[in-house]
Amino acid sequence: MGIKNLSSDGKQSNRSITRDEWLISIDKYIEGQKPKIERIPSMLREIESNKQCYEPLVVSIGPYHHGKQELQALEKLKIRFAQQFHQACVNQVSSVNQVSINDLCAKVAEVAGDARKCYEEDSETKKIDEESFIRMMFLDGCFILQYMYILTDEKGVDQLQSVKSSNLLFVWRDLFLLENQIPILILKVLLEFRFKSKQERTDLFNNFFELMRVKPPEESSCINEVNKFVVKYCPVNVPKGKNQETLMNWEESPHLLDLMRANLIGSSGPGDKKPDSTADYWCSYRSVTELGKSGIHFRASETTNFTDVDFKSYYIYGKLMLPPIVVDDTTKPLLLNLAAYEMSPHGPSELKVASYICLMDSLIDHAEDVKELRKKGILLNNLGSDEQLAHLFNEIANQVVLDPLAYADVKNQIEKLRKNKVAVWATEGLHNHFTSPWTFSAFLGAILVLVLTAIQSYVSVFPRSSSPH
Incomplete structure (x- = not known):
């Protein structure tokens, strides 16, 4: 009986081959490029109570959920954020070297081929042609970066007035779904227009992830109060904490979810x-x-x-x-x-x-x-x-x-x-016998009575002489 052939991508072809040919195909098998942005493993997706946790609620990022009808409301917001991001880039350069919106999109187009290789090729992603993919990467990249800027910079507060607060929370949720990612490569090339300094680009990511930081409870002490006073009235350059250090090499991460993991x-x-x-x-x-x-x-x-x-x-x-x-x-x-x-x-x-x-x-x-x-x-x-x-x-x-x-x-x-x-x-002794402060106080009182009784007995048996010999 013939054996199905293994193609270069590991899938079976319909042509039946001999066992020797099949073994040779295994020996010469070369694994294709590993996708950096994968689908949810089926064993997790099958859990009914968790299904909605893998689906975006308001915004699609990347090709896996692109074009879904229920996510169309925020597509107009993407265009507005792209305009705002472009204007911010224009403000960073001199009038002689103006940055056009075409320059931004052209830079994304240069790396779009590498970005596409980060996704799994399936029936849904194959429907998106090359030009549509470039436009999607451009809009999604500008949207993410402008969203990060708005949440982390005081100057960005004015741009929040036309955005519902509920949408901002849902966008935060959607940005950290496995199937709702774009490669960091896209964000990197766009940010080079927005910030000329690498440190400024790094600070944007650090400040963004700092928003979800939980400050551990600190004990009330004189030293803590002095520290608070110094920080408030004598600002100094404070060294980066442990969590921020993990984001210094953000350019090496494949996507935002990976950065969130490093942060946590x-x-x-x-x-x-x-x-x-x-x-x-x-x-x-x-x-x-x-x-x-x-x-x-x-x-x-x-x-x-x-x-x-x-x-x-x-x-x-x-x-x-x-x-x-x-x-x-x-x-x-x-x-x-x-x-x-x-x-x-x-x-x-x-x-x-x-x-x-x-x-x-x-x-x-x-x-x-x-x-x-x-x-x-x-x-x-x-x-x-x-x-x-x-x-x-x-x-x-x-x-x-x-x-x-x-x-x-x-x-x-x-x-x-x-x-x-x-x-x-x-x-067990403490739990059974000292379940309340009253029982513990009674225990201490009983000990004190016993001690005083013992002292009284000792004094009565061995009275001190009232006069020296």
């Missing part, structure tokens, strides 16, 4: 430490409530990096540090698309966001777990009830694949403390 995971943190060879990589977390009964308390980490997870053991109790995160209507689509990006065939090699999702899912079972993390400043709930937030993390983790070594050192330390019988007995 940051550089390597405590959570990246690997345990020794004797550790149990497969030990799991328990819920916040259950860990609390084992003497484990929770604190907000110093940064918002998903890798900034650490555990400090004090023999009979421990502290688990977790990065603070704001949870709102954009959180579920963002985390799901980041996980889909990591799980896609040609995505990042490390499942850091997916592992963070699974970590939070294991810690959160019920509303009580959410409440405890809220009290510690780890979860900032702008979504609704604690029940809704608990359900969100449980839903997101469905079918998400994690790295079994992620946070392995932290998990191993937690497991050791949970197996420490002294810690368990001490925690």
Whole structure:
């Protein structure tokens, strides 16, 4: 029986060939260029409750959702933003070297061929001819850059008056969908007209991603108050934080979603430490409530990096540090698309966001777990009830694949403390007998009475002589 032939792109042709020819075709098989902007993996798209999280609500970026009827309302806004972006470019150069809108589009056309290779070729993308693709890249690129400028520059506030605030929020959501990306290459060539300095271009991206930064709660202290005063009344050049450093090489990223991932995971943190060879990589977390009964308390980490997870053991109790995160209507689509990006065939090699999702899912079972993390400043709930937030993390983790070594050192330390019988007995004793400040006060009062009674008894048995011998 004949065997289907393998073409150069890995697909089968209809011509039947012999086994020897088939084996030769495998030996000579050359994989085509890997797309940098992929489709959502089918195993994730099939989950009914998550389907809408992969679809844009108001604006299409790139070819995958281009031309959809429900997204036409903002196409006119793209034209307006392109005009504004062009005018900003004109204002940056002298009257002798005026930049025409044709110059901008021509520059996009030069790199459009490379940009097209970043997408998967399917029946939908093939419908878009070369000229239509160039126009789409030009409008989408100008739209994204002008949107970033409007949100980050004080001068851009005036241009917001004609844009609905709800649209601005939905655009933010749509810009970080896996199937709604354009190559950074397009943004790079357009930005060269807008800013002549590379640092200015980098600052635009840093300031844009700084908008979603969550500031960890800081303890009230004299030093903190002095620092605030100095920053307010004596402005100085403050060094870039850890999160901003990850965006300095933004030109090397394939798209905005990848930059968002870099912004969230940051550089390597405590959570990246690997345990020794004797550790149990497969030990799991328990819920916040259950860990609390084992003497484990929770604190907000110093940064918002998903890798900034650490555990400090004090023999009979421990502290688990977790990065603070704001949870709102954009959180579920963002985390799901980041996980889909990591799980896609040609995505990042490390499942850091997916592992963070699974970590939070294991810690959160019920509303009580959410409440405890809220009290510690780890979860900032702008979504609704604690029940809704608990359900969100449980839903997101469905079918998400994690790295079994992620946070392995932290998990191993937690497991050791949970197996420490002294810690368990001490925690249970405190929980059972000192559930309120009144019982603890009564306990201290009883101790004080016993001490005073003992002193009185000692004095009555061994009275001090009233006069010297």
